[in-house]
Amino acid sequence: MAVVGATMDERVPRDFETLRATILDRRASLPKRIAQIAAYALDNPDDIAFGTAASIAASAGVQPSTLIRFAQQLGFDGFTSLQQVFRERLRERNSSYDERLAALRAKAEEGAGHRAIFDGFVAAASTSLSDISRSLNDAHFEEAVTLLAKAETIYVLAKRRSYPVASYIAYALGKLKIRNQLVESAAGLNAEMIGFATPRDAVIAISFSPYAPATIEETRSIAEQGVPIVAITDSSFSPLAQFAKVWFEVAEADFGGFRSISATMALAMALTVAVGEKRREAGRRRKG
Amino acid sequence: MAVVGATMDERVPRDFETLRATILDRRASLPKRIAQIAAYALDNPDDIAFGTAASIAASAGVQPSTLIRFAQQLGFDGFTSLQQVFRERLRERNSSYDERLAALRAKAEEGAGHRAIFDGFVAAASTSLSDISRSLNDAHFEEAVTLLAKAETIYVLAKRRSYPVASYIAYALGKLKIRNQLVESAAGLNAEMIGFATPRDAVIAISFSPYAPATIEETRSIAEQGVPIVAITDSSFSPLAQFAKVWFEVAEADFGGFRSISATMALAMALTVAVGEKRREAGRRRKG
DNA sequence: CGTAGATTGGAATTAATATTTCATATTGAC
DNA sequence: GTCAATATGAAATATTAATTCCAATCTACG
Secondary structure, rough: OOOOOOOOOOOOOOHHHHHHHHHHHHHHHOOHHHHHHHHHHOOOOHHHHHOOOOHHHHHHHHOHHHHHHHHHOOOOOOHHHHHHHHHHHHHHHHHHHHHHHHHHHHHOOOOOOHHHHHHHHHHHHHHHHHHHHHHHHHHHHHHHHHHHHHHHOOOEOOHHHHHHHHHHHHHHHHHHHOEEEOOOOOOHHHHHHHHHHOEEEEEEEEOOOOOOOHHHHHHHHHHHHOEEEEEOOOOOOOHHHHHHEEEOOOOOEEOOOOOOHHHHHHHHHHHHHHHHHHHHHHHHHHHO | OOOOOOOHHHHHHHHHHHHHHHHHHHHHHHHHHHHHHHHHHOHHHHHHOOOOOOHHHHHEEEEEEEEEEEHHHHHOOOOHHHHHHHHHHHHHHHHHHHHHHHHHHHHHHHOOOOOHHHHHHHHHHHHHHHHHHHOOOOHHHHHHHHHHHOOEEEEEEEHHHHHHHHHHHHHHHHHHOOOEEEOOOOOOOOHHHHOOOOOOOOEEEOOOOOOOHHHHHHHHHHHHOOOOOEEEEEEOOOOHHHHHOOEEOOOEEEEOOOEOOOOHHHHHHHHHHHHHHHHHHHHHHHHO
């Protein structure tokens, strides 16, 4: 009568939370050194994720072999597979939204009703917002605000998908009584409009892949006139980046082939209001 | 006088931001394959942190040796030391995120910088999104989609602050090859434009308090022609609500006197795509 | 068009790292 | 206190991954 292989019975924890629970559960019954490495693992999960068996063992004050025994006792076949769980944890920290998005996409695919589409766009917007919140560089933002606050006229340049953002910026600048010029394509007078810009003005240019040729062309031409440019785009390899004094890289999540614009909007609003704020500060200083 | 060793001259980027800047700086002068791995590295930093030289090279479509040359060209002595920078980045991100947030709040209190403004808008957007996600009524959404999917032409009506949303809807509908008409105020021909609408068409009207009189007026007039209306507004007491077959109440959070439009945008995108979806379904059924 | 220099691909080599093994120590039961 | 079972340490080994090297291929310049 064949005995079933021992490893088949083991329920190997595949995610960090389960692993953590398992360790805490067995903690009392673990031998001294194993318990030592167990405690270390829960206290320094990042070290486990990135270190080598030798370096971790040294930090925890045990032998590498103990580390492996620890992993095996939990049902893994070695340190390497245990480490995967700790690495996954770090990745998921960043991509939990992405997974939710993927799930929603799948649901939408199988025709689960139109609510799924709405949820998808909300999730895409949330993801984009948390991304930009993490990645926005304070110094760049400050630089852009300073640059724009000094401008006599702010030119706003965007086509197609980015156009709504530009129109919002123009609206908000107007509300704040900051002179601005929205460069639209309708009347075909863009070249002339741009021609009036001087180095004392500034530009906000917005374009995402696939970059509207007109936006690129106009940005280039205005840059050549010495007008400083703040660009909002989606990659450092964007053609806009090369013309810009400051540029922001905004990674928008997409759903159903339509990218969110929430992060871009938030950035645009913040820029606009910050410029207004900065001008007010400057005004007070001049008077005071 | 001793000549300083060559490696001492190298400015090796030790943190991710510097590394990133260095890569972007040299990007133009990099050979093709090196540039390829450079782009991959900036686009998939997590993969670099976790992968092996072989796996990363495969994902990026180059040889492992190229990956090492890339690292060396940046001044590292090999792939391993380059990888350290990408790993450091992940550790720092996770360990200090909460602390950084707290620090930012403190800084905002003492009025130190404009970052607080940005954070405020991101927070407002997030709040609005989670609000609408909770409050959106599935049945209303479905009803609006059905109504709009049947329309011959979809008229999109919005002014001022809501105009960016309207322009986005018009863009997206165009992409989906759905006939639509954006009712702008520029040319002053709105009355005539609206005059063409029939009960077989439909309208998306968007307006928030203080309601733009023009939007109300146009909505009333088009409603009187028997054209069904889907309204996006901020209260059931909104003047738009009385004309609409279906209306959505969107509560947007505000910051510094400027209301977010993220929730409205998400709803608008979802409506648009859902309408496209519904039409495709209907098309299939007719053929099948 | 041809050649020198740079770039790239792919295999060979070297380094590192995980795992296994075995001798020794420790613990707990009788 | 002794024995068996278990746990631990340390070194040997096996595995895996990084790096180097060389031939082939491109590129730019004369």
